Amino acid sequence: MPLKREKSTESDEECRSKFSPKKTRTFQGKKSFTPEEESAFLEIIDEVVKAGLWNAAKNHPELNGRKQNSVLGHWDAMYRKLRKS
DSSP states (O other): OOOOOOOSOOOOOHHHSSSSSOOOOOOOOOOOOOOOHHHHHHHHHHHHHHHHHHHHHHHTTTTTTTTTHHHHHHHHHHHHHHOOO
């Protein structure tokens, strides 16, 4: 049979002081992206898409006949349109 724990001699206040209190978040409201942030975000998307685009396209039944340059060129055209809007 397991041993019973002895009751702690520390007060509740001492126990609470050992653990850091939970940090509370303050609501800052919605903040729109700055043009610089928007540009950086689009560049990140471009990098992520280019990294995995060809592997996904070559394994897709409708796109497996396309060459890598064709797929990446099409993405670049779509990306340029996206940046303009």
